[in-house]
Amino acid sequence: xxxxxxxxxxxKRYGAVVALERxxxxxxxxxxxxxxxxxxxxxxxxxxxxxxxxxxxxxxVVLEGRSVAxxxxxxxxxxxxxxxxxxxxxxxxLSVVDNIFLGxxxxxAGGRIDRKARYARFExxxxxxxxxxxxxxxxxxxxDLSIDQQQIVEIIKALSRxxxxxxxxxxxxxxxxxxxxxxxxxxxxxxxxxxxxIFISHRMEEIFAIGDTVTIMRNGRFIDRRPVSETSRDELVxxxxxxxxxxxxxARQSHRQPGKPVLSVARLSGGKAQGISLELRxxxxxxxxxxxxxxxxxxxxxxxxxxxxxxxxxxxxxKQLGGSTPAAALKQGLVYVxxxxxxxxxLRGRPIIENLIVGILSKSSKPIAERGKLxxxxxxxxxxxxxxxxxxxxxxxxxxxxxxxxxxxxxxxxTGPTVLxxxxxxxxxxxxxxxxxxxxxxxxxxxxxxxxxxxxxDMELIDHADRVLVFNTxxxxxxxxxxxxxxxxxxxxxxxxxxxxxxxxxAHV
Amino acid sequence: MSDAVLDIPSxxxxxxxxxxxxxxxxxxxxxxxxxxxINILIQPRFFSAYALGNIITTMLPWMLIAVGQTYVIFGxxxxxxxxxxxxxxxxxxVVLITALGGGPGAMVLGMVAGLLxxxxxxxxxxxxxxxxxxxxxxxxxxxxxIYGGAALVVLPQAGGxxxxxxxxxxxxxxxxxxxxxxLLVALILVAAFVxxxxxxxxxxxxxxxxxxxxxxGLPVRRIVMGAHAIAGFMSAVAALCILGxxxxxxxxxxxxxxxxxxxxxxxxxxxxxxxWGSVTGSIIGAAILALINNIIFFSxxxxxxxxxxxxxxxxxxxxxxxxxxxxxx
Numbered sequence: 001x002x003x004x005x006x007x008x009x010x011x012k013r014y015g016a017v018v019a020l021e022r023x024x025x026x027x028x029x030x031x032x033x034x035x036x037x038x039x040x041x042x043x044x045x046x047x048x049x050x051x052x053x054x055x056x057x058x059x060x061v062v063l064e065g066r067s068v069a070x071x072x073x074x075x076x077x078x079x080x081x082x083x084x085x086x087x088x089x090x091x092x093x094l095s096v097v098d099n100i101f102l103g104x105x106x107x108x109a110g111g112r113i114d115r116k117a118r119y120a121r122f123e124x125x126x127x128x129x130x131x132x133x134x135x136x137x138x139x140x141x142x143x144d145l146s147i148d149q150q151q152i153v154e155i156i157k158a159l160s161r162x163x164x165x166x167x168x169x170x171x172x173x174x175x176x177x178x179x180x181x182x183x184x185x186x187x188x189x190x191x192x193x194x195x196x197x198i199f200i201s202h203r204m205e206e207i208f209a210i211g212d213t214v215t216i217m218r219n220g221r222f223i224d225r226r227p228v229s230e231t232s233r234d235e236l237v238x239x240x241x242x243x244x245x246x247x248x249x250x251a252r253q254s255h256r257q258p259g260k261p262v263l264s265v266a267r268l269s270g271g272k273a274q275g276i277s278l279e280l281r282x283x284x285x286x287x288x289x290x291x292x293x294x295x296x297x298x299x300x301x302x303x304x305x306x307x308x309x310x311x312x313x314x315x316x317x318x319k320q321l322g323g324s325t326p327a328a329a330l331k332q333g334l335v336y337v338x339x340x341x342x343x344x345x346x347l348r349g350r351p352i353i354e355n356l357i358v359g360i361l362s363k364s365s366k367p368i369a370e371r372g373k374l375x376x377x378x379x380x381x382x383x384x385x386x387x388x389x390x391x392x393x394x395x396x397x398x399x400x401x402x403x404x405x406x407x408x409x410x411x412x413x414x415t416g417p418t419v420l421x422x423x424x425x426x427x428x429x430x431x432x433x434x435x436x437x438x439x440x441x442x443x444x445x446x447x448x449x450x451x452x453x454x455x456x457x458d459m460e461l462i463d464h465a466d467r468v469l470v471f472n473t474x475x476x477x478x479x480x481x482x483x484x485x486x487x488x489x490x491x492x493x494x495x496x497x498x499x500x501x502x503x504x505x506x507a508h509v
Numbered sequence: 510m511s512d513a514v515l516d517i518p519s520x521x522x523x524x525x526x527x528x529x530x531x532x533x534x535x536x537x538x539x540x541x542x543x544x545x546x547i548n549i550l551i552q553p554r555f556f557s558a559y560a561l562g563n564i565i566t567t568m569l570p571w572m573l574i575a576v577g578q579t580y581v582i583f584g585x586x587x588x589x590x591x592x593x594x595x596x597x598x599x600x601x602x603v604v605l606i607t608a609l610g611g612g613p614g615a616m617v618l619g620m621v622a623g624l625l626x627x628x629x630x631x632x633x634x635x636x637x638x639x640x641x642x643x644x645x646x647x648x649x650x651x652x653x654x655i656y657g658g659a660a661l662v663v664l665p666q667a668g669g670x671x672x673x674x675x676x677x678x679x680x681x682x683x684x685x686x687x688x689x690x691x692l693l694v695a696l697i698l699v700a701a702f703v704x705x706x707x708x709x710x711x712x713x714x715x716x717x718x719x720x721x722x723x724x725x726g727l728p729v730r731r732i733v734m735g736a737h738a739i740a741g742f743m744s745a746v747a748a749l750c751i752l753g754x755x756x757x758x759x760x761x762x763x764x765x766x767x768x769x770x771x772x773x774x775x776x777x778x779x780x781x782x783x784x785w786g787s788v789t790g791s792i793i794g795a796a797i798l799a800l801i802n803n804i805i806f807f808s809x810x811x812x813x814x815x816x817x818x819x820x821x822x823x824x825x826x827x828x829x830x831x832x833x834x835x836x837x838x
Binding site for chain 1: 702705706710711716717718721723724725726727780784785
């Protein structure tokens with residue numbers, strides 16, 4: 001088979017940050033080629049260069065024997081390369097059909113859009129997607145669609161351009177299990193027609209389900225290329241993170257000895273959380289588990305004052321929590337960090353340093369911010385988090401996703417909290433950044449800080465929590481001690497229902 | 510793949526009717542009816558041919574400029590120099606027609622030159638904004654000072670006069686209908702046509718998510734520049750219409766139109782952030798502003814309090830629209 005596309009020695013830097021040092025990809029006709037690597041490894045940058053969204057600084061891209069250097073996405077599209085972006089590719093204020101045919105609307109005289117022809121072509125495309133797009137209404141505004149439906153619109157949009165090569169950038173991350181199966185059926189059909197596909201995914205099982213070849217990248221470099229049938233999960237993880245780190249992941253932290261009580265919560269309600277009571281000791285990591293959205297996040301937010309509390313008593317280090325706002329919680333050493341860095345975390349467009357010190361600033365009562373002192377205060381946090389950056393004055397967007405998340409966590413840690421509330425802090429960041437984060441948290445816990453950790457990943461709770469409270473429909477339905485903690489125990493407990501006496505406040509429907 | 514095709518359930522088409530309730534101009538249409546009602550109450554002869562003709566003549570420049578502003582706002586930009594463009598075209602046309610002797614040929618030439626000048630001014634705004642990625646608000650504020658200053662150079666004081674044919678044709682029109690009525694119909698038809706074009710779709714896409722529009726391959730810079738050029742052209746047409754009533758040049762004539770056009774656009778339900786709205790709404794919004802003027806004029810309010818009352822009513826109309834649309838969502 002001849003390679004449809006061959007990229008070699010592709011490089012890209014943004015200011016001082018090297019996003020891609022030596023990107024390499026050999027894509028055969030009709031294959032599904034997976035690019036695997038942790039966040040910040042350069043796979044997104046490589047795809048953007050191939051798609052014409054960013055220009056490369058060096059290296060070559062050869063498409064069907066012809067050397068190309070796309071300056072705009074339009075040029076790449078004209079050459080038959082379509083990209084299914086994760087989020088940025090759609091216009092929320094336009095309808096589904098508007099978006100799909102944007103820029104290539106079937107036309108009538110005078111530059112008018114031929115609406116009938118457009119609907120006809122829409123129906124044809126929908127037919128190719130089968131169940132996946134069965135309920136998609138062409139006239140709904142894209143902004144009114146759920147995320148998974150938007151992703152499906154993105155896929156149809158790419159298909160409508162009849163491309164030779166499709167880049168799927170984490171296209172499955174917002175789809176549910178059934179949708180992924182339908183999507184894979186589509187991918188196989190495209191493969192039979194000779195379409196080549198580049199596939200980025202963080203889900204290991206998907207790589208084995210759909211991939212033909214896998215390219216592994218690390219730190220902006222091409223590491224290796226393997227046929228999927230001749231590799232294993234362990235081998236891929238090893239290639240991805242490097243061997244030393246792999247050992248670190250496997251090394252479980254030692255058991256800690258919790259100290260005296262530091263936080264006590266009685267009958268706290270707010271949002272979905274119903275009458276939550278808990279005790280937290282110095283140096284302890286208390287996990288919150290269960291299925292998604294059972295009131296874990298709302299418990300943390302209600303504690304912090306991020307949502308309105310409906311009753312409940314909170315005592316921090318012997319003192320009643322005096323107020324219901326985040327500012328009051330912060331004053332008493334209660335800090336909340338969300339994994340949703342886009343919405344609740346990063347101050348976009350602002351320098352890294354500002355993002356780090358804003359926590360200290362809102363806690364202190366000094367009217368003047370002293371630059372030098374503040375820098376000194378955040379320096380240890382930066383070192384401990386192994387933050388990778390150009391200069392502290394660079395905008396936070398210059399960092400990779402994992403490093404942005406570290407900054408958001410670091411902001412909370414720099415205030416020296418008594419109790420740290422972590423709301424799914426590692427959402428969307430890679431193994432290495434996770435490891436750095438937890439290493440720091442463990443260290444701070446050894447110094448007496450207490451943590452409540454909600455995680456959507458069971459393994460994270462098993463690795464780090466001293467005990468876990470399992471939630472179901474807003475109530476704590478089980479407590480699992482460290483000795484009994486296992487994936488099986490967590491799953492079993494998550495299906496329990498609340499005891500009768502906890503049902504005093506029925507949820508409003 | 511063939512078995513997948515059999516699996517499609519019958520698609521739900523009833524949702525399409527729901528999109529009617531999301532038309533941006535719907536709320537402004539309700540407001541229009543309310544204000545027409547108030548006008549009839551205080552001016553019983555509102556529907557007489559004479560009164561209607563009059564009010565359409567005063568509305569027309571507002572509508573033209575508001576429509577131009579709408580396209581700019583669709584694309585996620587804004588133009589604060591439209592009023593200054595009106596002033597500049599206004600005086601240049603008067604001076605030019607006078608200098609060329611005031612005959613029919615001079616009038617045609619002067620009008621064509623005015624339209625060209627307005628379009629160029631708009632295009633320059635668009636060029637500065639898209640080529641150098643300047644902020645639209647500040648850029649057009651600066652160019653508005655330049656255009657307004659140029660108008661004062663051309664004609665330092667209000668004056669000059671046009672041949673009488675210019676405004677008799679304008680106010681008498683043809684077949685018993687005044688020219689503004691024909692122009693209003695033409696404006697609505699052209700706007701309706703543009704609404705079906707690729708261009709308007711691409712403009713809305715650019716305003717709705719510029720990054721997405723760029724990645725899709727749309728020439729976003731040219732699209733935004735085009736919208737500014739259209740707005741400049743519409744402002745020039747408005748300047749010619751104003752001359753048809755005033756008959757003389759005034760270098761400060763256009764000032765009120767700049768923010769007035771933005772108010773009309775917002776009253777019409779178009780999002781200032783771009784990407785969402787309707788030209789129909791802006792035409793209705795401009796009509797509402799004119800009706801508010803009319804109410805003030807006929808209400809017998811003391812002259813010195815008129816501006817305060819007028820501002821209050823505009824604020825109330827805006828607030829009503831905003832609260833209603835919040836409830837809707």
